[in-house]
Amino acid sequence: MKFLINPECYHKICESCVDRIFSLGPAPCPYPKCGKILRKNKFKQQIFENLFIEKEIDIRRKVGAIYNKTEEDFPNLNEYNQYLESVEDIVFKLSNGIDVDKTEAELNQYEQDHRIEIIEKTMRESQKNADLIKYQDSMxxxxxxxxxxxxxxxxxxxxxxxxxxxxxxxxxxxxxxxxxxxxxxxxxxxxxxxxxxxxxxxxxxxxxxxxxxxxxxxxxxxxxxxxxxxxxxxFTPFQGDREVNKKYRMLQVPQTIDEIMNIENHTKGSYHDPYVFGLAKNKEYLGAGWRIGNVFEHALDEAFMGLGCNIEVEKSVSV
Incomplete structure (x- = not known):
């Protein structure tokens, strides 16, 4: 059996009952003493197990669609923070059933007084989101x-x-x-x-x-x-493969063919990796230009990458 909920009251009703009761139009909630008028198109599946969380998210979405200003709409951060506090106060009251009628009346009044402003802001944000999606797709x-x-x-x-x-x-x-x-x-x-x-x-x-x-x-x-x-x-701190000052000093590793062929006796006090040592002796690897020093250098580059990087200094370097 599949249950649905309606944001008007959040009472669980099975899908077949929703079709039977609300197919002909709005009707009262069948739960005793509820009395809320429900519409079929408002029913949805429950996402969160806790109905309080489900309710709060719906309220935040509803309030956020009306109080949709951003930081750029305020002259300073302090006024923007006060605006956010007022929004949180509205969400808290509606979520916890405190002065619900009064709060909803104030919410509706604000929406009527700022309808044009809300619509314009919504349109700007929609355009930004559309441009961002295009940008991400292009990237x-x-x-x-x-x-x-x-x-x-x-x-x-x-x-x-x-x-x-x-x-x-x-x-x-x-x-x-x-x-x-x-x-x-x-x-x-x-x-x-x-x-x-x-x-x-x-x-x-x-x-x-x-x-x-x-x-x-x-x-x-x-x-x-x-x-x-x-x-x-x-922004990428290292600008692709730009030369970066190394933050480490490599130990001595075998260089000549004789040292490589007798590598176990030429790596005291240096790096030790029996598997890589075996590869270093492979003539096909040697013939292709592969060297054991490159392996250790690559590992150290990855380990130290980003250490000591000053982001502000890197930003000042032209791309």
Whole structure:
């Protein structure tokens, strides 16, 4: 059996009885001594187990639709807080049955006296909400487009890494250079390419951000200029992949091939991770330019990220 409630009295009535009693129009509540006139379109399912909470939320929604001013409508914070206190006083009286008739009369009178103002405020808030939804939708599409580009570049880099790995193995078999020299040479090439790819990705992201700011109305000020982006775009302290001063000092880790192949005897007083040590000896990983130091550095970067960051100083840096 499915029960419904009506905000007029909050008495529980089964759905079939609601259809039977109120289908032909408004009718009194069937509960003894209630007498409230109920309408079918006002019945709803109970959300909260505690009916007092259900009632208070409905009252807050009703009062909030009438007393709908925001802080920007007041000359100072003190007057806005007094306004909020008066609203809370109305909600408290209606929720606890204190001077209900008098309070509802005052509420109705306020609504009549400020009807135009209430409607205008509601329309402005509706427009803001609609613009915000459009903005959030655009931000999500922008994010997905960036992820798509990043994923494509990662796949390209992975394919390039496999080709470089095979090339290194071929050169190790045929070249007169030592393995360490070949690996170092390839590592330098990979480092240069990674830097180039990083700049390329950043450039693409900047272009997408610029296009987004030009087409999104929320990123324009009232005069129609488009120089208000820095004040409306969600703030990120590190501005993407901008170089951040490291707050730690790395311990010494094996660098040469001989040290890596005998890594257990070259990490005393340094980092210890048997699993990563095993990966460090893998020639395929070495050939692809992977190094154990990068693992520990990445972990430390994530652990220390944001420590010592002064938000106010970061905000002053131009995007």
């Amino acid at each position: 999500e599409r922008l994010k997905q487009e960036k992820l798509k580009i990043q994923k494509r570049m990662e796949l390209e880099d992975l394919e390039f890494s496999k080709l470089q790995q095979q090339d290194l193995l071929d050169r190790m078999a045929n070249s007169s250079m030592t393995s360490e020299e070949l690996i170092k040479q390839q590592q330098n090439q990979l480092s240069k390419r990674n830097s180039q790819r990083k700049r390329q990705l950043q450039q693409i992201n900047n272009q997408l951000d610029q296009q987004f700011s030009q087409t999104n109305p929320l990123l324009r000020n009232q005069s129609g200029d488009e120089d208000a982006v820095s004040s409306t775009v969600p």
